[in-house]
Amino acid sequence: MKVYSDEKRKIFIHVEFNSLRAFQFYYEINIEVIIMNVGVASGKGGTGKTTVAVNLALSLNLDLDLGLRFLDCDVEEPNSNLFFGYELDRLKTVEKKIPNINYDKCNFCKKCMEYCEFNALAVVPDEVMVFDDLCHSCGLCSMVCPEEAIKEKGTRIGEIKTNQIQKKPKKTNEIDKSNEKTKNSDKSIPASDNEIEFYEGEMDVGRVMSSPVISELKKQIDNSKLNILDIPPGSGCPVIEAMDNLDYLILVTEPTKFGLSDLKNSVKLAEAMKIPHGVIINKSQEDAQETHKYCSKKDIPIHLEIPNQREIAELYSDGVPFITQMPQWKKKFRDTYSEIKEKIEIEVN
Amino acid sequence: MKEISVISGKGGTGKTTITASLAQLMNNSVYADCDVDAPNLDLVLEPKVHEKEAVKVSKVAERVNIENCIECNKCRENCRFDAINQDLTINKFKCEGCGVCQYICPNNVIKLQEKESGDIYNSTTRFGPMVYGKLRIGEEATGKIVDKVKEKARKVAKTKSKDHILIDGSPGVGCPVIASINGVDHVLIVTEPTVSGIHDLKRVIELTNNFNLEKTVCINKYDLNKQKTKEITKIAQKNNTDTVKIPYNENINKTIAQGKTIFESINLDTTIKQNDLFEVAGAIFQIWKKIH
Missing domain, CATH: 2.20.25 (N-terminal domain of TfIIb)
Known part of the structure; x- marks a missing residue:
């Protein structure tokens, strides 16, 4: 059985x-152990998504029976590993499909151009121009082509990296790597051999569409584990792709006018996508009342407040997760997780 | 007319705060907020809106003749975005409006419909005209809305014969960023001396190099980590780019909370140590000279 x-x-x-x-x-x-995918998101950039996601993961890593997987979905600017300092290898390249014209068959009827909703094809007298960046890889052009002259081919737009490919013993005194990298990994490796299973997507610079990289990365979600996802900022298409199918969203905000305005947008998005959510206030100081007022009005729980301390900012600037230097915070992050778990359990029941 | 775009790679480095203060220095300009995902410049410049226009730049599939549906499932099988649910309803968040379902449907059940993805606001601030865009919640097409905002800003600049367009961009290196630097004359990259700041700066410089643009790097909160500031200066030198440094100041948030630029807070707000603000203001003045 x-x-x-x-x-x-x-x-x-x-x-x-x-x-x-x-x-x-x-x-x-x-x-008993509810499996879940938790996203860490914020409408405004630079509020501390990565800080929260990384410190949460490191606080939970050792006392979770189910194991933990971390996915950095901010594929335009993946930063989480600057704090973990893992050695990453390429798992796979991400390609998207674009039309490839067979000129032996093409009779320049322009049907593909007329049907394409994204203006990704232009037919000139003796050529069919394909604009990779405009193409959404929907496949309509190859469907409508009466001569079957369009086949699709892959074009690289990014890659997926992970620390899970080979388990080498960690080198602490690496000389051949760049200075910055060595320094980071010296400082930021958690004091255990228990590496978090880490995956990140990285979009190639100059590419326009990050959603396919995110959807490829999300195939690495392991449903027997707790997955923590670092979501890109904003409320546009990459964000929706990254948030799709999550069980819970932690919305990170800062108590400024900008922060609150963008938090409201994130809440609207979470509500529209029907994802339960809670708030963590980062860089908190006396002026956080407005955020508190808003959250209590909307009945959104505030899980944690991280103070606006120069020490935390300085650790961050060096790529050090602050719980490694301020271990008293570990418990707070663990409590946050318990709160979230409880909330999801209630939601499920 | 000169167009200047403020971008950053990493979010939260201070783009909008700096743009707002620059806005005050640049007379005879049009201001454009192209961070349509999370526009914030209006919170400081507090514009009076006199025109709001919905932007229809994308389409979405809709089942218009449901009674004709024979549940052949062709639409669902051919949709590459998983936008058609098991019960053949359409998930509007996932639909990219490509038209495959409309084409494949044997009974013309599905039609693509134009949809409003965002709004463009034409407004006036205390420093001059401002154009900004807002993406509707859960919509895509950020790049196209940015294009529309820029288009509108150029029109306003032309009719009012303004000298500059100052654009507040969005974080990242993707579609809205490319749209907001495409065709401008000067890019101001705002970064901070942190590992993430540097990582993202490298990517955003790589991007601007593709466009062959004149650029200036601004290191905000430079005294937070002087080692990293040195690193940034080196990166900038390698790319033949000047740098300007702005000191870390906990009070800047207060000025923003009051909807004031840094220059407006000087002398007015006695709770803030004036010397600190002068330093910041001086640095912004330097930026203005560089991009002017």
Whole structure:
């Protein structure tokens, strides 16, 4: 008899007799350890998404039975590993499909150009120009081509990196790597061999569309573990791609006029996407009342307030997760996680 | 007419705060907020809006003749964005408006419809005209809205014969950023001396090099980490770019909270140590000279 869970909260029980499949059924129950995907997001850039995500992950890493996976979805500017300092290898390159014209068959009928909603094709007398960056890889052009002259080909737009490819013992005195990198990894490696399973996507500079890189990265979500996702800033398409299918969103904000205005946008987005959410206030000082007022009016829990301290800012500037130097914060992050877990459990029930 | 774009790579380094103060120095200019995901310049410049225009730059699939649907599932099978649910309804967040479903549907159930992705505001601030865009929640097409904002700003600049357009850009290196630096004359890159700041600066410089643009690097909060500031200066030198340094100042947020630029706060706000503000103001004045 095999028991396994599907992507969410259903348990499948699969019974076999002498390799003859007898019956399979699933039963929806409350699994004790609720599997979840938690995103750390903010409308405004630079509020401390990465700080919260990294410190949360490092606080939880050792006392979670289920294991933890970290995905840096801010593929335009992936920064989380500056704080983890892991050695990353390329897992795969991310390609997107673009049309490739077979000129032996093409008769320049312009149908592809007329149908393309994104103006990614232009047919001139003896050429079909393809604008990679405008193409959404929908495949319509190859469908409409009466001569079957369009086949799709891949073009590189980024890559997925991870620390999970080879488990080498960590070198502490690496000389051949750049100074910056060595320094970071000296300081920021957590005091355990228990590396977090880390994945990041990186879009190539000059590329326009980051969503395909994010969706490829999200295939690395492991549903038997807690997944923490660092979400890109804003409320546009990459953000929606990254937030899709999450169980909870931590919205990081700062108590400024800008921060509050952008928090409101993030809340609207989370509500529209029906993702339960809570707030962490970073760089908090006396003037956080406005944010408190807004949250209590909207009935959004504030999980944690991280003070506006020069010490934290300086540690950040050197790429050091502050819980490694201020261990009293570990418990606070763990409590935050318990709160979130409870909230999701209530939501599920 | 000269166009200047303020960008940063990493978010939260101080683009908008600096842009607002520059706005006061640059007379006879049009201001444009191209961070359409999270526009904030209006919070400081407090514009009076006299024209709001919805932007229709994208489309979305809609089931218009539901009664004709024979549930052949072709739309769902051919959609590459998982935008068609099991019950054949359309997930508007995921739909990119490509038109594959409309084409493949044998009974013309699905039609692409134009949709409003955002709004463009034409307004006046105490320093001059300002154009800004706001993306509707959950919409895409950020790049196209940025293009529209710039287009509008250019029109305003032309009719009112202004000398400059000052553009507040968005973080990252993706589509809205490329749209906001495309065709401008000078780029001001605001960074901070942190590992993330440097990492993102390198990527954003690489991007601007592709465009072959005149640029200036501004190191905000430079005294937070002097080692990293040195590193940034070196990177800038390698790219033949001047740097300007602004000191770390905890009170800057206060001036923003009051909706004032740094120059306006000097002498007015006695709770803030004036010397500190003078230093910041001086640095911004230097930037102005560089980009002017």
